[in-house]
Amino acid sequence: MEQLNFKLSKRLIDVANFLPAGATFADIGSDHAYLPCYVCAQDPSATAIAGEVNQGPFDSARATVRMHGLTERITVRLGDGLDVLEQADDIKQIVIAGMGGGLIKQILADGKAKLETVYRLILQPNVNARKLRIWLHEEGFVLTAEQILEENGHIYEILVADREGTGPYEEGLLERQFLFGPYLLKNKTPVFYRKWRKEADKLRHIIGQMEQATHPDAERIDQFKQELAWMEEELSHE
Numbered sequence: 001m002e003q004l005n006f007k008l009s010k011r012l013i014d015v016a017n018f019l020p021a022g023a024t025f026a027d028i029g030s031d032h033a034y035l036p037c038y039v040c041a042q043d044p045s046a047t048a049i050a051g052e053v054n055q056g057p058f059d060s061a062r063a064t065v066r067m068h069g070l071t072e073r074i075t076v077r078l079g080d081g082l083d084v085l086e087q088a089d090d091i092k093q094i095v096i097a098g099m100g101g102g103l104i105k106q107i108l109a110d111g112k113a114k115l116e117t118v119y120r121l122i123l124q125p126n127v128n129a130r131k132l133r134i135w136l137h138e139e140g141f142v143l144t145a146e147q148i149l150e151e152n153g154h155i156y157e158i159l160v161a162d163r164e165g166t167g168p169y170e171e172g173l174l175e176r177q178f179l180f181g182p183y184l185l186k187n188k189t190p191v192f193y194r195k196w197r198k199e200a201d202k203l204r205h206i207i208g209q210m211e212q213a214t215h216p217d218a219e220r221i222d223q224f225k226q227e228l229a230w231m232e233e234e235l236s237h238e
């Protein structure tokens with residue numbers, strides 16, 4: 001393995017571990033291009049495109065790739081979301097990490113035409129993973145793995161979706177599985193419990209505030225109460 005002059009976060013190492021050997025992948029929102037450099041330095045058969053919409057991070061990404069002598073295998077491109085990808089790139093896997101679930105969903109939805117050759121998405125939303133699970137399900141991607149981890153006081157989720165595979169969803173449990181994550185729900189870790197204890201506290205506070213409004217939104221309050229009941233039920237198994 002080539003020497004790297006940076007230490008990759010545990011979060012991005014965990015994301016990288018979902019790439020197969022010999023990956024032909026894109027890292028969208030690549031910032032310093034740390035993830036593609038880490039993967040390509042470890043695996044001489046991997047190639048990558050690092051996409052960045054902002055000039056500063058794009059310059060940093062180019063500098064990291066050059067510094068590690070990886071310009072032959074990592075191409076850094078400036079552009080919005082999947083616009084940086086061309087058919088000839090024949091990208092098989094896409095990584096989008098470190099953004100909100102809403103933004104990741106938007107990038108995928110806007111670039112849907114570019115997903116034709118792609119058979120794996122590795123997504124790491126900082127918030128709102130539910131939105132992404134719903135979108136993946138609606139678009140026919142199969143959620144094949146999930147991971148939850150904590151680093152430096154932050155809790156992160158990683159979602160892996162493939163073109164093929166057996167789906168994890170169960171009739172009647174769908175809404176709850178979208179919220180918690182079907183795999184995370186089946187194998188609840190201490191980090192899972194920490195996350196949902198915090199989320200339940202936040203939601204209790206929000207419901208209290210909403211009930212005090214001059215014109216309370218009864219429908220939304222009921223929906224939040226249902227979600228809080230799910231959280232409390234899951235937490236009671238700890």
Ligand SMILES: C[S@@+](CC[C@H](N)C(=O)[O-])C[C@H]1O[C@@H](n2cnc3c(N)ncnc32)[C@H](O)[C@@H]1O
Nearest residue numbers: 028029030031051052053054057080081097098
């Ligand atoms: C918080 S950083 C995360 C960087 C890295 N992926 C990680 O997980 O550490 C988000 C990066 O995504 C870039 N970004 C945001 N929206 C984007 C878009 N639509 N297309 C490409 N890059 C985008 C930002 O400029 C920023 O560098």
